[in-house]
Amino acid sequence: MAAVEYIQSMQDVFIGFTSITWKMLVMYGIGGLLIWLAIKKQYEPMLLLPIGFGSILVNLPLAIAWEHEGVPGFLHILYDAGIANELFPLLIFIAVGAMIDFGPLFRNPLMIFFGAAAQFGIFATMIIATLLGFDLKTAASIGIIGAADGPTAIYVANKFARDYLAPISVAAYSYMSLVPIIQPPVIRLLTTKQERGIHMALHEKPAPHWLRILFPIVVTMTAGIVAPISVPLVGSLMFGNLIRESGVLERLSQFAQNELAYLVTLLLGITIGGSMSAEKFLNWQTLLILAMGLVAFVFDTAGGVLFAKFVNLFLPHERKINPMIGACGISAFPMSARVIQKMANDEERGNIILMQAIGANVSGQLGSIIAGGLVLALVPLLVK
């Protein structure tokens, strides 16, 4: 009897060792990979590092950080407080809104259409996902990876496909960080050297202050009328932008851009990582979702570039658009604009198209939340 009790107590002591499964080991590897990408490659380190560490935390034996003996752990508490009710993505949007300067877009209003064209990847990927066997709601959530906008992806996935929230979030943030690797080959494939060398005139005239103030208000109201369900997304983004542009809330604007952004990003990252339990994450669907996330980014880029080439058919020679600008219509801001400027400079030293690229890039932010809102509005019309 004493021997049995002894063995039992020893099992309790070493329960950490005896509970480890091969799936947990794989998740430690994935967590380690994300941390390595964050530190060594500096790919979205503010997100990939917390996500990687969170994924290790939640897969430690007994998953104490998530739940223990029916009591929620701190990751579970954070999940309920910020992800399940969509609070963290919306707070991030306030911060992002405070960072966005729509000035370059106001100076080059035609760039706004690339913010629509480069959402093509969302819809193409959604169709492909249904062909691969996903239901419409899950397919829509996978397609939204193509919004190139982490908070929108989290927001939509949380409403439509909560079981796939972790892989969708990881895919969204990972591919956003890989924009410098994903976009250039797609652009080169679809454009000629001559097209990539097109110069564009810079319009220096600043936008009137009243337009900068009116714009976020009108955008919010328009979104509220077109797709009421998108109001939390659009409203929080535009609220942040209004704080920035008002000119009387400089401290609040700086707080939103810095402390709020850093704090919520930190909590969002580790909580997303905390939702990556081995049981939910290690399956074929995760691999498919990761693959389709890449497809979405490729189609986004192609959609923007091809649309620019289409527009060029109707423009006089001196007003032609460098089609690389179209690729900036994805909302990976400002990384995509930087990539395109670097490509333009590599093609022809001194070719500056950065302001036009930023104009298209901020319009991508608008396009992605509008697309997200429309998906949220349209899908429930067809499936309950």
Added chain:
Amino acid sequence: MENLIETLKNASPAVQAIGVSAGGLIGVFATIAFFFVLIVAADRFGKR
């Protein structure tokens, strides 16, 4: 419009996805076009 929605409700997920894609792309372009008109109108108004 209601007929179209009813038809799509009974269609396969792929056809439903095509329907959502068409509606989504039209919606995004229409909304963005409205913002474009707003910005251009503001620019013209500002010049006066």
